[in-house]
Amino acid sequence: MNPGHTRTLRGRAAVVGIGETEYLRHGQASEPEFVLALRAILTACRDAGIDPGRIDGFTSYSNDRNLPSRLASAIGVDELRYSSMVWGGGGGGVGGAVSNAAMAIATGMADCVVAFRALAQGQFGRFGQVRAGSVGVTDEAAFTLPYGLGSPAQQYAMRFQRWVHDHQGRGLAAQRAVALASYHHAQTNPRAVMNGRPLTGEAYDASRWIVEPWRLYDCCQENDGAAAMILVPAEAAPDMSDAPVFVLGAAQGSDGRFIAPVHNAPRYATANFSTVAPRMWAMAGIGPRDVDCVQSYENFTGGVVMSLVEHGFASAEEVDDMLAFERLIAPGGALPLNTSGGNLAEAYMHGFGLHNEAIRQLRGSSCNQIPGAKVVAVTGGPMVGYVSDVVYGSEDTL
Amino acid sequence: MTLLEAPTSWQGPVPAMDPLTEPYWDSLRQHRLALLRCRQCGYWLHYPVPACRKCLSDDVEYQPVSGKGSIYTFSVVHREFGIHFPIPWVAAFVELVEQDGLRLPTNIVGCAPDEVSIGMPVQVTYRDYEDGLTLALFEPDVGGGSGR
Ligand SMILES: [Zn+2]
Numbered sequence: 001m002n003p004g005h006t007r008t009l010r011g012r013a014a015v016v017g018i019g020e021t022e023y024l025r026h027g028q029a030s031e032p033e034f035v036l037a038l039r040a041i042l043t044a045c046r047d048a049g050i051d052p053g054r055i056d057g058f059t060s061y062s063n064d065r066n067l068p069s070r071l072a073s074a075i076g077v078d079e080l081r082y083s084s085m086v087w088g089g090g091g092g093g094v095g096g097a098v099s100n101a102a103m104a105i106a107t108g109m110a111d112c113v114v115a116f117r118a119l120a121q122g123q124f125g126r127f128g129q130v131r132a133g134s135v136g137v138t139d140e141a142a143f144t145l146p147y148g149l150g151s152p153a154q155q156y157a158m159r160f161q162r163w164v165h166d167h168q169g170r171g172l173a174a175q176r177a178v179a180l181a182s183y184h185h186a187q188t189n190p191r192a193v194m195n196g197r198p199l200t201g202e203a204y205d206a207s208r209w210i211v212e213p214w215r216l217y218d219c220c221q222e223n224d225g226a227a228a229m230i231l232v233p234a235e236a237a238p239d240m241s242d243a244p245v246f247v248l249g250a251a252q253g254s255d256g257r258f259i260a261p262v263h264n265a266p267r268y269a270t271a272n273f274s275t276v277a278p279r280m281w282a283m284a285g286i287g288p289r290d291v292d293c294v295q296s297y298e299n300f301t302g303g304v305v306m307s308l309v310e311h312g313f314a315s316a317e318e319v320d321d322m323l324a325f326e327r328l329i330a331p332g333g334a335l336p337l338n339t340s341g342g343n344l345a346e347a348y349m350h351g352f353g354l355h356n357e358a359i360r361q362l363r364g365s366s367c368n369q370i371p372g373a374k375v376v377a378v379t380g381g382p383m384v385g386y387v388s389d390v391v392y393g394s395e396d397t398l
Numbered sequence: 399m400t401l402l403e404a405p406t407s408w409q410g411p412v413p414a415m416d417p418l419t420e421p422y423w424d425s426l427r428q429h430r431l432a433l434l435r436c437r438q439c440g441y442w443l444h445y446p447v448p449a450c451r452k453c454l455s456d457d458v459e460y461q462p463v464s465g466k467g468s469i470y471t472f473s474v475v476h477r478e479f480g481i482h483f484p485i486p487w488v489a490a491f492v493e494l495v496e497q498d499g500l501r502l503p504t505n506i507v508g509c510a511p512d513e514v515s516i517g518m519p520v521q522v523t524y525r526d527y528e529d530g531l532t533l534a535l536f537e538p539d540v541g542g543g544s545g546r
Contacts, residue, residue: 142413143445144503146533147489148481150411154473154489162471165516209486212474264444264499269471 008283011398013102014237014244017048017230018356023193023347027122029224037066037118038074040226044114045075048230048240055230057082057113059101061093062350066118082110086252086388090152091297091343091351092381095388098355099250101231111233117352118226152299153219156383157211160302162269164213167316172213174314174323175301178337179204179217179344181328182298186341189367191353193223194345218301220343227352229359238395243363245392248375249284251276252388259385271306271382273389280377280389281312288312291391292373293336293361295354296382298343303382308337311379311389330368339368351380355390362394402488402507402514404535408527410481418446421460426532429524432460433500442497465522466539467494470501474511486511492520492536508537 021039029036045052052075058068059082068083082104086093094117101113137145149155164171183199186192199217207216237244257265258272267274281287288311296304296311305323308314313335314322322335330336340346340357347353358376360366366373374394381387413423418434425432434443436450437457449456472490481487488506493499506514507523520536527533 136414137411138414138416140445141411142419145411146413146481146531147503147505148410148475148479148483148487149489149503150481151479153477154475154479157473157475158471158489158491161473162516165471209474209476211476211489264501266499 009099009102009106009247009250010283010285011234011246011248012106013231014234014241014246015229015359015392016232016237016241016244017044017046017050018228018359019043019045019047020191020227020349020353020356021225023191023223023225023349023353025193026222026224029120029122031120033118033120033123033226034066034070036120036224036226037071037116037228040118040228041071041075041114041116044228044230050112050230050240052076053078054112055114056080057101057104057110059084059097059104059113059115060117061086061097062089062091062117064117066116082113086386088381088384088386090299090381090384092384092386093252093388094297094351094355094380095250095378095390096252096380096386098229098231098390099247099252099388102247102250105231105233111236113231114228115231116226116228117350119349120224121222122224153211153214156300156303157214159269159383160300160306161213163302163306166269167319170316170319171302171305173320174305175213175218176201176204177323177325177328178298178301178304180325182338182342182344183217184329185339185368186345189340189346192341192346193221194341214300214302217344220299221348223347223349225347225349227349227356229352229355244395245359245362246395246398247390248286248393248397249280249282249391250389251279251283252386254386271303271310272384272387273307273310273379273382276387276389277311277379280391284391284393286375286391288377291375291377292370293330293339293376295338295340295342295358295376295378297351297354297380298338299382301344304337307379307382311377330366331370336368336370339366339370354378354380358392362392401509402505402511403484404505404507404525404533405482405484408531412529412531418448422446423532425460425462426524426534427526427530429532430462431465431522431534432462434458435461442500444500444502463494463496467492467520467536469506469514469516469518469520471516472506472514474514488514490514490536502534505535506537507535513538
């Protein structure tokens, strides 16, 4: 057997089910987070047309609180064979959760794995929140928290501020276009929390600063909800789904010193995809030009700009032209972006909604469908210490 | 134009002391900025680590630095985020003249928010708070010459 063939995820696992709960503003979920997780998983099972008892693996990320063993007993799993968690906060691990599921399937560890994320921030407190008044902070935080660097917002704003400086002021128009495109797409997505709340360029420009260079609309929401995806072996997929979607390539990781204390990393002003994106493209055997649309994780819009450059979708020199609003919107734009509204305007499920939107595009069922979409790339977690990517394809891309 | 200034009393987080970091905070209290440095190869190490990451020697000690540098990056912050500065305040990383990439997280004071820029020469200044906490902030270096 050709070892080069076996050591890839390309075409080995397929997505046959997706599901999510209603997406709500943070703190508005009336049910516990665990129940939200169950609802999303059961919805994905219904979508896949499978008995929940068939699920034999769970993957998640960002220290998800819902233990696989507990989920398994709650949904009547016959035998739990696999579980894994990607370390690190935020959405850096979202693609990693999907690719870990695909790896478990490709290696025979499990046959039917659900990747998921559940968030009830009213129940457990807001993500990334500075604990004001906390005493005796240790380690790197001892040198950052007293200077107010406790929230991801300031830390990432400074990365992008440096990127803009290094590129002669470019990127600010692009990040504005990212925000406007996300809100534009949310207006046709009934799942989107910002559905019915369109954003004009004037409203964006007039919105208040949070951390410069980011205004209110450059920052992701905080939401309650859950989302899930079911993966099975590629060979099993055609019998289970009319439109199975295949993992073509995946990568996770980081530049070795990306979060060097205290922000002394050599590649400071990046989204951290400079080593990860090339590995995803290499595994998939395709490149950014082959992609019909991209779902790019937005914690903050500037992070999307850096991500898209690092994935080869735009050059830094032409970023404000290549990422102009008209080019980012479905169905006609050259590079439709975050076609569900994404973290900014659909819901902040730590990027899981971006993955489910990729599946919808490849099934032809998106609210902002790109006709004939065959390849969709999803990036996870710009600017964090561990990031992850997946590129999906329809059956005829295998 | 209102100048950026630190709060007069401290309600924000305070650092815990441990044997590796306590000399840093002790020297700030004496209004001296000292960082850990490798005695074998001369490499500056911040934040403090028990061994040099260039040569892996554990022969490291605190040595004074000039307190001069330039703003590597910054953000004008319009929310409190737990440290109770007057809004807006400026979060920054200052790169010291001693070594490429030797960056300190800090806040900028002593100028207007819209005067802050990447590359701006700055020098250390100290603010003393209750319970022996001293923070190292940076202000424009009017003498100049330390911009990189
Ligand atoms: Zn050394």
